[in-house]
Amino acid sequence: MSFVEYSEFIQEGDVAIIFLGHDSMMPVKVQQGAQTQTRYGVVRHSKDLIGQRFGTKVTCSKGGWVYVLHPTPELWTLILPHRTQILYTTDIANITMMLELKPGSVVCESGTGSGSLSHAILRTIAPTGHLHTVEFHQQRAEKAAEEFREHRVDHLVTVRNQDVCKEGFGVTGVADAVFLDIPSPWEAIRHAKNGMKRQGGRVCSFSPCIEQVQKTCEALADEGFEEISTLEVLLRVHDVRSITLPLPDFGSDRPLETPTDTPVPSNASVLCKTTTPPRDMAGHTGYLTFATKPSV
Amino acid sequence: MADNGDDDSQHRVNEGDYVVLKRGDIYKAVQIQKKKKTVFEKQWFFLDNAVGELYGTTFEVVTDGKLQPRKPKHIESSADAKEAGTDNRNIQDDGKSQKLTRDDIETLKEQVQQLIENSTTFRDKTEFAQEKYIKKKKKKYENSVMVLRPSCRILAMMYHGREPGKICHLRYDTLAQMLTLGNIHAGSKVLVFETCAGLVLGAVIERMGGYGSVVQMYPGGGPVRAGVESFGFPSHFHDTLHEFPICHVNALLAGTLDTEAKDIDTNAGQANGDKSNLTQTDPEKAEGKGGSPDTEDQSMETSTSTDPAEDKEREEREKRREIRAQEKIVKTEEKRKKLSAAAGVLKGRNADGLVIASRFHPCPVLLGLIKFLAPSRPFVVYSQYKEPLIECYSKLREQGGAVSLRLTDSWIRHYQVLPNRTHPMLLMSGGGGYILSGTTVATDTTKAKTCSTTAEEPAAKRLKLTETTEG
Numbered sequence: 001m002s003f004v005e006y007s008e009f010i011q012e013g014d015v016a017i018i019f020l021g022h023d024s025m026m027p028v029k030v031q032q033g034a035q036t037q038t039r040y041g042v043v044r045h046s047k048d049l050i051g052q053r054f055g056t057k058v059t060c061s062k063g064g065w066v067y068v069l070h071p072t073p074e075l076w077t078l079i080l081p082h083r084t085q086i087l088y089t090t091d092i093a094n095i096t097m098m099l100e101l102k103p104g105s106v107v108c109e110s111g112t113g114s115g116s117l118s119h120a121i122l123r124t125i126a127p128t129g130h131l132h133t134v135e136f137h138q139q140r141a142e143k144a145a146e147e148f149r150e151h152r153v154d155h156l157v158t159v160r161n162q163d164v165c166k167e168g169f170g171v172t173g174v175a176d177a178v179f180l181d182i183p184s185p186w187e188a189i190r191h192a193k194n195g196m197k198r199q200g201g202r203v204c205s206f207s208p209c210i211e212q213v214q215k216t217c218e219a220l221a222d223e224g225f226e227e228i229s230t231l232e233v234l235l236r237v238h239d240v241r242s243i244t245l246p247l248p249d250f251g252s253d254r255p256l257e258t259p260t261d262t263p264v265p266s267n268a269s270v271l272c273k274t275t276t277p278p279r280d281m282a283g284h285t286g287y288l289t290f291a292t293k294p295s296v
Numbered sequence: 297m298a299d300n301g302d303d304d305s306q307h308r309v310n311e312g313d314y315v316v317l318k319r320g321d322i323y324k325a326v327q328i329q330k331k332k333k334t335v336f337e338k339q340w341f342f343l344d345n346a347v348g349e350l351y352g353t354t355f356e357v358v359t360d361g362k363l364q365p366r367k368p369k370h371i372e373s374s375a376d377a378k379e380a381g382t383d384n385r386n387i388q389d390d391g392k393s394q395k396l397t398r399d400d401i402e403t404l405k406e407q408v409q410q411l412i413e414n415s416t417t418f419r420d421k422t423e424f425a426q427e428k429y430i431k432k433k434k435k436k437y438e439n440s441v442m443v444l445r446p447s448c449r450i451l452a453m454m455y456h457g458r459e460p461g462k463i464c465h466l467r468y469d470t471l472a473q474m475l476t477l478g479n480i481h482a483g484s485k486v487l488v489f490e491t492c493a494g495l496v497l498g499a500v501i502e503r504m505g506g507y508g509s510v511v512q513m514y515p516g517g518g519p520v521r522a523g524v525e526s527f528g529f530p531s532h533f534h535d536t537l538h539e540f541p542i543c544h545v546n547a548l549l550a551g552t553l554d555t556e557a558k559d560i561d562t563n564a565g566q567a568n569g570d571k572s573n574l575t576q577t578d579p580e581k582a583e584g585k586g587g588s589p590d591t592e593d594q595s596m597e598t599s600t601s602t603d604p605a606e607d608k609e610r611e612e613r614e615k616r617r618e619i620r621a622q623e624k625i626v627k628t629e630e631k632r633k634k635l636s637a638a639a640g641v642l643k644g645r646n647a648d649g650l651v652i653a654s655r656f657h658p659c660p661v662l663l664g665l666i667k668f669l670a671p672s673r674p675f676v677v678y679s680q681y682k683e684p685l686i687e688c689y690s691k692l693r694e695q696g697g698a699v700s701l702r703l704t705d706s707w708i709r710h711y712q713v714l715p716n717r718t719h720p721m722l723l724m725s726g727g728g729g730y731i732l733s734g735t736t737v738a739t740d741t742t743k744a745k746t747c748s749t750t751a752e753e754p755a756a757k758r759l760k761l762t763e764t765t766e767g
Contacts (some may be wrong), residue, residue, distance in 0.1 A: 005483055008649050008670065019737075022700055050632060055671025056738045067699060067737045070672040072479045093476035094469055100447045103482040103505025105554060123481050124503065168551050199307040200352055210718060217713045230711040238682065238703040238730075240689045246513040273686050287711065295307060 001054075002152040003071055004126035005118055010049045010068065011070045012028035013149060017075050018043065018058075018065040025079050028069070029150070040064025069152070073119040083140050086116035087181065087206065090235040091285055096124055098290050099177040099202045108171065108178045108195045110134035110164035110188065112144045117179065122153045123242050131157040132171050132195070169195040180205040185212065186219035193293060195225050198241055200295040208286045214290055225291035232287050245270050307344045309443060314528030316450050318442040323454035324444060333361070336441060342444075345584075351445040358480035359590065367439060370765060377481025386420060388400040390750055446527050448475075448499040455495050455523070456725075463492040463523075464715035465680050469708045471496065474651060475503055478676045484648035487668055489513040489542065489661055491654040494523030496678075500651060501533055509539045511638055511647070511722040513545070513665060515656065540638035544662050548639055555636035646670040653697065658732075659688045665696065671738040678731055685732040701734040 001007050001014035010016055014030045028036050034045040042062030045048065048058045054070035064192055069075060073121040074089050087095070095117065101107065105125045110136035121131050135141040148154040160170045165184060168174070168191035176202070178192040186189055187203040192203050203225065205216050213230055220228050247268040309315060309328060317324045317336050324336050328343050342359035346353070355363035372626060418426060434472060444450055452468035460466075474496070488510060490496040497512055501524065504510060512519050519539045540548075547553035560692040647668045652661050658677045675698075679685050683752050690699045706728060710721045 004481065006670075006673070008646070019699060030393060053671060053738065055673070055736060063689070065674075069735060069737075072674065074477060074479065074674070089476060090473065093472040095470035097452070097468070100449050102502050103507060120476065123479070127482055127507065128505075167340050198348065199304065206506070213711070213713055214715075218715075228713070230713045232709045232711070234707045235473075236705050236707060238705070239685055240703055266384060273690060275682065275686060291354070295352045 001070065003073060003076070004123050004153055004156070006054075006070060008053055010052050010054060012050055015047060015071050016054070017069040017071055018210065019069050023070075023201055026073065027076070027079055037173045038064075039064055043068075052204070070277060071122045073116075075114045076119050079114060080114055082114055083143065084111075084113040086114045088116070088235075088282075088285065089120075090102065090117070090233055091288065092117055092120045093230075095204050095206070096105055096120060098288070099178060099179065099204050101125055101129075104178045105129045106132075106174050106197075108132045108134070108169040108175045108192070110165045110169065110180060111136065111182055112141060112159060113181065114140075115144045115147055117181070118144065118148075118149070118157065120180075122148075124154050126153070128211070129156065132160065132169050132175070133157060134160045134162055134169055135268065136161065158217060159262070169190075170194055176201045177202045179296065183212075184215075186215040189216065189219040189223050190224075193225075196293050198292045198296055202289050203293060205289045210287065213287045213289055220291045224284050226294050227252055227292040229291070230287050230289045232284070234282065234284075236281065237278055239278060240273070240275050242271060245272065252292055252295060301440050304350065307350050309349055309351060311347050313729055314446055314526050315343075315346070315351075316444045316446050316454065316526075318444055318450075319438070321457065323444075323457065325454060333546060339439065339441075341441070346443050349443070351443065353440045354440050354555075357439040357441065363441070374579065376654050383422065383426070394725060406506060417521050448502045448527075451495060451498065451523065455493065459493075464653060465727070465729055466492055466496070466653055466676070467680055467706075467708070468677065469500055469706050469727055469733060470728040473704070473706055473731055474653070474676045474678060475499055477674060477731065478649045478651050479649070480649060480675050484508045485511070485646070486649040486651065487511050487513055487642075487647050487665055488650075489515075489654055490519065491515070491650045491667060492508065492520075492523070492658070492681060494521040494525070496651060496653045498524040498527040498529075501529060501537065504529060504536065506530070506533045506536055508648075509538060509641055510631055511540055513540050513542050515542050515654075523697065532604060535694055537635060538638040538641055541635070542661075542664075544635070544639075549664075549667060551746050553639060555639050575607060617630065636679075648673050650675035652676070655680075658684050659691060662688050663695070663731075666736065669736045671736050673736050674733065675736065676733045680729045682730045685730050697736060697739040698734045699737050701732065703730065704731050705730045 001011065012030055012032055016025050016028050016030055017030055018036065018038060020026070020040065026036075026038070027043075028043075028049075030045050030049050032046050032050065035043070036058060041062030041064055041068065041163070043058055043060055047214060049068060052058070052068065052209040054068065057065050058068055059065045066106050072255060075213070077086065077089055078085070086274075090105055091156060099107070101121060101124045103125060106119050106129055109118060109121065110133065112282045118133055119129060125131065125196065133144070135144060138161050141159050145154070145159040148157050148159070158170075162170065164180075164182060165187040168188075170179075172194050174197065175195045176197060178195055180188055180192065180203070181189060185207060189203075196203070203220070207216065217228055247270060311327045311328055311330060315326060315328055316332070317326060319337055322337055326334055326343070328346060330344050331342060332345055337356060341357045341365065342365055345363040345365075346355065349365055354366045358364050371460045383679050416757050417430070418429065421429065430730055448471070449468070452471050456467050478486070480500050482503075482505045484504070485508055486500055486504065488497050488500050489512075497510070500510055514520070645668050650665055650669055650673075652658055652665070652675075654661065658679050660674070662677050670674060677685065677688060678685060682703070684706075689701055689703055692701060708728065709724050712719055712721055
């Protein structure tokens with residue numbers, strides 16, 4: 001198991017994901033002799049997990065069952081311990097494509113935060129790329145580095161504990177792409193440019209407020225970035241339902257034979273498959289501003 | 297500056313490269329060929345001078361369609377906007393504010409300055425309106441073109457802008473969701489079924505980076521890959537790409553697919569023919585199958601020709617036939633090898649991902665191909681319409697073998713960001729299609745038996761029969 005490589009069977013030391021239901025998943029670190037409590041009962045690692053295939057159904061002590069899944073960055077995003085606000089898959093997908101990430105890409109990122117985007121970047125740039133991620137909060141930086149080791153992707157990433165706005169990314173002229181998710185991205189644009197390859201590359205900044213976007217776009221233009229483009233993407237989830245629509249009774253077209261004849265309520269109805277939107281949905285995560293550093 | 301080397305060579309345009317031309321928001325994919333006339337946005341030019349320049353260079357089109365790298369960008373002079381009004385209360389739309397005639401404009405195309413100087417209302421416009429005017433005129437008469445390296449981002453935006461019908465109206469942000477939800481990455485084994493001109497296939501190959509394998513499941517006579525070519529992948533990427541005709545899926549699943557000697561060309565009947573047999577039968581068939589023009593040609597020849605040239609011609613025809621037959625044998629053999637290789641990849645039923653984006657009904661495609669996936673692997677199905685995906689969702693729920701089913705679509709909005717003029721763009725895309733995604737899980741062996749299609753189909757038929765006899 002690794003976040004950048006599938007394997008068939010669960011081994012000791014793996015991170016596995018226990019799937020209890022769509023909105024209910026938990027990560028476990030697989031260890032001989034260890035047990036994990038779920039609401040369906042106990043999962044015994046030695047018997048239920050080690051040596052089993054990812055994706056199998058595990059029957060728990062109380063007779064309930066769970067599935068055990070192979071970790072992916074997308075599943076991790078749904079269950080990771082939040083140390084900050086995180087980026088979700090919809091934004092991550094667009095960031096990945098618009099930054100033109102692929103195997104071999106060298107990427108600079110700040111801040112690391114809870115590592116939601118970092119895992120997705122690592123998955124995409126493996127096995128030959130590298131991620132330089134900068135987090136100014138020491139504890140968060142350490143925690144992220146520890147997670148990368150546990151997830152067996154530490155060979156692909158360097159975590160630096162410094163202030164990106166003052167000290168930059170710690171590398172010069174190496175990045176194909178830069179991603180910024182910090183409160184004042186405009187202060188880091190200069191460093192982003194320095195971190196990037198002389199032959200150019202792509203940059204993205206994520207900001208919740210339009211004023212931040214405004215300042216960032218100005219800074220990008222001042223530094224000679226081209227193709228500056230701001231966009232926003234929202235995900236709509238459709239809940240699939242079978243609904244029953246009753247049909248009204250229009251009565252008989254013959255005149256009523258007896259005045260006392262009360263109309264019998266009709267049970268006629270039509271069943272149809274449709275979708276309904278969830279009652280609440282994320283209306284805004286952040287604006288994504290992209291730009292290209294021209295080759296010099 | 298500590299640079300990662302001065303190796304510019306891989307960043308420069310070479311002859312034969314697949315590139316994308318860009319002007320404004322318009323893209324066009326072309327191949328760099330010497331002395332080849334290229335038409336882009338009502339303008340023609342030759343790309344010869346792009347060779348050797350860095351990717352991302354902007355060129356001016358000069359005389360005789362030659363390209364000339366543009367000098368460092370001239371900062372837009374704010375002098376133009378020195379004299380400006382504050383509002384538009386005195387501006388009349390009399391259609392006569394531009395004093396130049398159409399011919400004058402033709403001769404002064406690039407000289408936006410002339411347009412400005414001859415516009416009586418320009419000085420009265422607000423600073424913002426002036427800028428907009430200049431921008432509009434520049435856009436109209438600009439003759440520059442940018443040469444870009446192709447990427448999934450650029451090609452997805454190009455296809456969506458130019459030929460959305462060819463890619464089932466798959467919008468770029470939807471494609472982005474698919475690649476991420478499908479966990480497409482280096483080293484995995486991914487199945488792709490698409491009728492999106494090869495764009496989706498190319499996007500998957502880009503994310504695999506030449507590591508792992510991709511099996512393109514294709515409908516009809518052969519796989520469509522026009523879009524893949526535009527990516528300009530290095531040749532070793534193609535070694536990881538396999539193809540398998542969807543019409544043999546049932547046979548493969550049933551274990552009855554024989555890839556050893558059988559000819560898999562559907563329109564050829566020499567199923568059990570050896571090589572010598574092939575050479576004999578092929579020319580006849582080529583004649584017969586050649587279609588009406590061919591046979592017509594022949595009958596005309598035989599009836600009119602009395603000169604000695606006829607013999608010679610016949611000889612040549614024979615030769616051509618033989619060559620054709622020979623080629624066909626080679627092709628058939630190649631095809632058989634390819635089929636057997638792809639079958640080998642699929643046989644283990646341990647694929648790591650499945651991506652479907654086609655004009656076909658997604659339900660049978662998904663239910664058929666999901667069988668090739670290992671448990672705990674993501675799959676993603678695109679459809680331009682929501683209803684067929686509702687059906688997929690319901691069938692999968694019934695059948696089991698998948699969790700985390702989600703039916704989604706995404707909504708994208710672009711912004712104009714300018715000092716004091718920031719707002720969403722006036723025009724946005726209405727719809728980019730729908731996605732059904734999920735993760736496979738192991739099915740109970742007992743349940744799997746009753747769920748298999750072979751057991752289901754006869755039962756359904758019988759049911760129908762009894763219904764009709766009763767009724």
